[in-house]
Amino acid sequence: MIKTRIANYNDFTGVLSLQEKYLYRNLSEIERKSGFVTTPFTLLQLEEISKQNGIFIAENENNHIVAYAFAGSWKYFEQWEIFNFMVSRFPQLSFNNIEITAENSFQYGPVCIDKKYRGKGLLNQIFEEMRIEFVKKYPISITFINKINVISEKAHTKKLGWKIIDEFQFNSNTYISLAFNMKNSVLK
Numbered sequence: 085m086i087k088t089r090i091a092n093y094n095d096f097t098g099v100l101s102l103q104e105k106y107l108y109r110n111l112s113e114i115e116r117k118s119g120f121v122t123t124p125f126t127l128l129q130l131e132e133i134s135k136q137n138g139i140f141i142a143e144n145e146n147n148h149i150v151a152y153a154f155a156g157s158w159k160y161f162e163q164w165e166i167f168n169f170m171v172s173r174f175p176q177l178s179f180n181n182i183e184i185t186a187e188n189s190f191q192y193g194p195v196c197i198d199k200k201y202r203g204k205g206l207l208n209q210i211f212e213e214m215r216i217e218f219v220k221k222y223p224i225s226i227t228f229i230n231k232i233n234v235i236s237e238k239a240h241t242k243k244l245g246w247k248i249i250d251e252f253q254f255n256s257n258t259y260i261s262l263a264f265n266m267k268n269s270v271l272k
Contacts, residue, residue: 224264231260
C-alpha cells in the first residue's frame, strides 16, 4: 500500500536518491523518453522548502520513497533564474479570467515517480496531498514542463487537468507553462 504525506528531515536522503536516479543529466537519451527531472535540489534547499511544508512524498510498504512532489512560493524558487523569467511573464497571462500574480499563485514541481510505480494513480494521489495543503494559501498553481518531456505534459494535462497558458524559450529550450485551479480535487 502506498502512503503519501508531507516530507520531513528523515525523508531527505530518499528524496535525493530518487532525484539522482531520474535527473536529466544522469539519463541516456532513451531513458529520458520515460520522463525526467531537471532541477537538482541540495540538502539545504530541501531544508528550506520543508519550512513551507513544500515536499510531499509517497512511500511503499517497505517505507522506501517512490515519489516526491515539490511546491513553494515564488520567493523560494527565485534562486533559479527560470522561475524569475516565468514570473516576469505573469502580467500578460491569466487563468479562468483571473490575473496571475506571485501572490495568488505558487510553483508546483518538480514531481518524480519511480518508473515501477508510474501509471497506477500515484501522480493523482501525491498531487492531492499537495493540493490539500496549498489550497489553504493559494487559489492557483503554476508549473512548467520542457516540451521534450512529453510524458510529463500528458500526465499533467490528461490525468490532472492542468491547462496550458503559455509557451516560452529559456536557455535554448522550449517550455510550456500550465495552471491549475486549486479548488479542484484530482481524486475520483
